Amino acid sequence: MLKVLENDATFGLPERAFDPERPPRVLLCGVFGPYGVDDAFGRKENIMELFHNQVTKVQGVASMRFQHRSFGLYFIAANILAPTTVLDFPTRKQFIRELSKGYDAVGISFIASNFAKAREMARLVRKHLPKARIVLGGHGAAVEGVEELIECDAVARGEGIRWMRAWLGERVDRPIHHPNIVSAENKHILGVPTPGRTGLIVTGIGCVNGCRFCATSHNFGKRYIPFLKTGRDVFEAACRASDEFGCTDFFVMDENFLKDRKRAMELIDEMERAGRYFNFAIFSSAETITAFGMDELVRLGVFWLWLGVESRFETYTKNRGVDMRALIDGLQSRGIVVLASGILFHEEHTPQNIEEDIDYVISLEPCFTQFMQFTPMPVTELYQDLKRKGLIDFSIPYEEWHGQKRLVWKHPHFTPRQTEEFLHMAFQKEFDVLGSGVMRMTRTHLRGLAAFDSLPDTECFRSRRRALEARARELRLLVPAMARFAHNQTERDLVDALAKSFDRRFGPMTASERALSAGGLALAMKYALRVKLFGDRFQPATHRQEYRQSLWSEAATTLAHWTQAIRARAHAQVFALPSRTET
Numbered sequence: 001m002l003k004v005l006e007n008d009a010t011f012g013l014p015e016r017a018f019d020p021e022r023p024p025r026v027l028l029c030g031v032f033g034p035y036g037v038d039d040a041f042g043r044k045e046n047i048m049e050l051f052h053n054q055v056t057k058v059q060g061v062a063s064m065r066f067q068h069r070s071f072g073l074y075f076i077a078a079n080i081l082a083p084t085t086v087l088d089f090p091t092r093k094q095f096i097r098e099l100s101k102g103y104d105a106v107g108i109s110f111i112a113s114n115f116a117k118a119r120e121m122a123r124l125v126r127k128h129l130p131k132a133r134i135v136l137g138g139h140g141a142a143v144e145g146v147e148e149l150i151e152c153d154a155v156a157r158g159e160g161i162r163w164m165r166a167w168l169g170e171r172v173d174r175p176i177h178h179p180n181i182v183s184a185e186n187k188h189i190l191g192v193p194t195p196g197r198t199g200l201i202v203t204g205i206g207c208v209n210g211c212r213f214c215a216t217s218h219n220f221g222k223r224y225i226p227f228l229k230t231g232r233d234v235f236e237a238a239c240r241a242s243d244e245f246g247c248t249d250f251f252v253m254d255e256n257f258l259k260d261r262k263r264a265m266e267l268i269d270e271m272e273r274a275g276r277y278f279n280f281a282i283f284s285s286a287e288t289i290t291a292f293g294m295d296e297l298v299r300l301g302v303f304w305l306w307l308g309v310e311s312r313f314e315t316y317t318k319n320r321g322v323d324m325r326a327l328i329d330g331l332q333s334r335g336i337v338v339l340a341s342g343i344l345f346h347e348e349h350t351p352q353n354i355e356e357d358i359d360y361v362i363s364l365e366p367c368f369t370q371f372m373q374f375t376p377m378p379v380t381e382l383y384q385d386l387k388r389k390g391l392i393d394f395s396i397p398y399e400e401w402h403g404q405k406r407l408v409w410k411h412p413h414f415t416p417r418q419t420e421e422f423l424h425m426a427f428q429k430e431f432d433v434l435g436s437g438v439m440r441m442t443r444t445h446l447r448g449l450a451a452f453d454s455l456p457d458t459e460c461f462r463s464r465r466r467a468l469e470a471r472a473r474e475l476r477l478l479v480p481a482m483a484r485f486a487h488n489q490t491e492r493d494l495v496d497a498l499a500k501s502f503d504r505r506f507g508p509m510t511a512s513e514r515a516l517s518a519g520g521l522a523l524a525m526k527y528a529l530r531v532k533l534f535g536d537r538f539q540p541a542t543h544r545q546e547y548r549q550s551l552w553s554e555a556a557t558t559l560a561h562w563t564q565a566i567r568a569r570a571h572a573q574v575f576a577l578p579s580r581t582e583t
Contacts, residue, residue, distance in 0.1 A: 031121065049538070075202065082549070108136055113401050116398065123151065159220065182199060191524045204226040207256050212381035285318035314346050342371050448468055
């Protein structure tokens with residue numbers, strides 16, 4: 001629980017639209033499905049899966065598969081007093097059916113490539129609930145002139161919780177409640193379901209780095225707005241989610257989590273005091289990782305890190321002076337999986353030199369690679385610059401503004417067809433040279449175990465070693481499936497070397513491990529057949545959740561959080577360890 005910084009002055013707060021004495025009934029929705037298909041409202045490239053959309057998309061049955069909910073909707077619903085229903089991933093018919101239940105306000109969250117779906121949903125609201133007020137939100141709210149393009153009563157820009165409170169006539173500066181949310185669902189690797197849950201922690205929104213292409217940074221005015229301001233706030237949010245879901249792994253939704261070093265170090269201290277260790281997947285930039293320190297990352301429990309490599313041709317401030325190859329190797333030598341993100345079709349790119357950038361990113365040998373097109377998303381400096389130059393191709397519908405097909409601006413050196421071909425070539429070459437991401441991830445976890453030989457023998461590092469070994473042992477069970485579906489000789493050789501490394505580290509598989517591994521292979525073969533016969537599109541399940549807040553329920557929630565905090569601190573006293581600031 002904490003108070004949020006004032007809303008970004010770039011966008012401001014709306015005027016009150018409702019009588020606070022009579023709270024409106026609110027419906028918050030994501031766009032309707034199906035997703036990842038060519039129809040009147042979408043395109044087949046816009047898959048509702050992060051990795052299969054833009055990271056492991058060409059890797060066939062080895063592609064990482066999971067889905068995320070529309071997190072912002074749940075966050076807003078948990079932090080307003082008005083009775084609210086969240087409807088996530090509905091079909092068009094389900095959305096119409098939900099409207100029939102009667103609402104005073106309907107919020108539609110979307111990204112630019114789902115513009116046509118948001119417009120259709122607004123039309124349906126006007127048809128079935130003509131008196132309801134419509135508010136548009138999400139990254140799609142940045143579309144230029146969206147108020148004129150989609151019928152609505154308001155557009156929420158900037159930080160959404162304070163915005164909605166102001167619009168609904170509620171007190172804006174109430175503490176923010178961090179709800180318990182699962183990060184990823186329908187998880188499977190090579191067709192084998194991934195056990196356990198991963199929680200989500202949203203520590204803050206926005207980023208001060210302000211890279212000119214970054215929609216996230218510009219959507220919040222190139223500022224950072226923390227939701228969890230201290231390490232104790234983060235630790236207590238993790239404890240609450242862990243108690244509910246039984247999880248110890250968390251995805252941290254924050255553009256550059258390590259930027260606030262003090263908060264991260266406080267989080268380490270809280271875990272060490274309590275003897276309760278959580279593991280984190282984070283975003284961070286090269287300069288903050290370097291400043292934070294490799295061994296401190298291990299101590300923090302970082303097991304996955306998304307890193308913006310971007311391009312050799314346009315060096316962003318966050319990457320200047322950093323030896324990217326040494327940085328990524330240092331992270332992966334400690335068992336930390338690195339996803340390196342590269343951007344294609346900068347102004348400096350030509351058909352003659354773009355492969356230099358592709359080869360550069362591949363040469364870093366990250367576990368995973370994202371290639372995205374240099375796309376001028378509305379609100380960014382890049383958008384404004386290219387618009388001034390008359391280079392944005394507004395004849396391309398927003399459904400194709402997703403960075404995974406043809407470029408949406410007129411590049412001086414590439415035809416639209418070439419941008420599509422080079423993008424596919426980059427993904428395919430990375431797969432051909434390095435093998436599947438799941439194989440590289442497994443190798444990195446195994447490799448990282450050796451790093452603990454030179455780290456201090458503390459309870460924290462022992463806990464980290466146990467967690468890393470457990471990951472490696474679980475993934476070892478999939479090695480036969482990796483071998484069976486290796487797509488070329490290079491990958492077959494890499495998987496064979498990986499199997500031998502496991503044997504040297506742990507000895508031959510036990511009988512139970514061989515049985516589980518055989519079961520995994522069978523599931524992988526079944527999955528491969530399913531993909532061959534029916535395609536590789538998976539639609540997320542529809543989720544409907546009601547929130548009935550009140551001032552009394554909010555007070556009860558606050559009391560419960562205080563109780564949880566007191567228990568955590570009492571536990572820490574029992575297992576007292578000196579904090580970093582005390583030594």
